[in-house]
Amino acid sequence: MANVESKDLEGIVLKIAARRQPIGGSTRLYHDLRISGDDAFELIDKIGKDFGTKFEGFKWDTYFPNESEALFAHIWRIFGGGKKFKPLTFDHLLNVVRTGYWFEPPA
Known part of the structure; x- marks a missing residue:
């Protein structure tokens, strides 16, 4: 388990x-x-790279649209259509980093 401060991860997320x-x-x-x-x-x-967290088994398309989907995803959401993406919260990401490997958020 990594001893990662919330502010360290927050800095990376805010920059991105x-x-x-x-x-x-x-x-x-x-x-x-x-x-x-x-x-x-x-x-x-x-x-x-920064924290040594392993993301084996992470399903990108479950949580994030790809580059081309992202252009239309917001518009689709406004009208209630398009692909739905599961929420990935900052707290869950912090727990993943502290644990050292990817695991699905609780339902």
């Missing part, structure tokens, strides 16, 4: 999301911060 305001534990990476596509990959890759 291009935000300055602090985020809370229930903040959803895609739904609230609009992290998707290449940015989502960059985030997960950086977390793996």
Whole structure:
């Protein structure tokens, strides 16, 4: 288990999301911060490199739209259509980092 401070992970997430305001534990990476596509990959890759977290079994398309989907996903959501993505919260990501490997959030 890694002894990772919340602020360390938050700094990475805020940089990728291009935000300055602090985020809370229930903040959803895609739904609230609009992290998707290449940015989502960059985030997960950086977390793996910086903290040694393993993401084997992580299903990208369950949590994030790819680059081309991201262009239309917001519009589709407004009208109630399109693919639904499971929420991935900051708190769950922090728990994953502290545990050292990916696990599904509780239902």
